[in-house]
Amino acid sequence: MLGIIRLIILLALGWLAYRYIRRFLALDKPAERDATSSDSRPEAGNQSLPMQRCAQCQVHLPEGESTRSSGHYFCSDEHRDAWLEANPKDR
Structure with a gap:
């Protein structure tokens, strides 16, 4: 046992x-x-790019793939132009 x-x-x-x-x-x-x-x-x-948000559609994308204008980031030229037309004071 x-x-x-x-x-x-x-x-x-x-x-x-x-x-x-x-x-x-x-x-x-x-x-x-x-x-x-x-x-x-x-x-x-070796390093990842910081993410930025498109001022027009709020989509996040890497800073290297974004367009910057007037201190804001955009996912495309069309969104940049549309945002600048809607916000003329921020040009």
């Missing part, structure tokens, strides 16, 4: 060690995946 209890305790400790090691190894995998995925995207570059 004592042998069976020892066996059950050893199996439980082995199972806990297995779970702990699996969890520890799983924490390292996402960091490796993120580093490789960011290197494989050439358009991402």
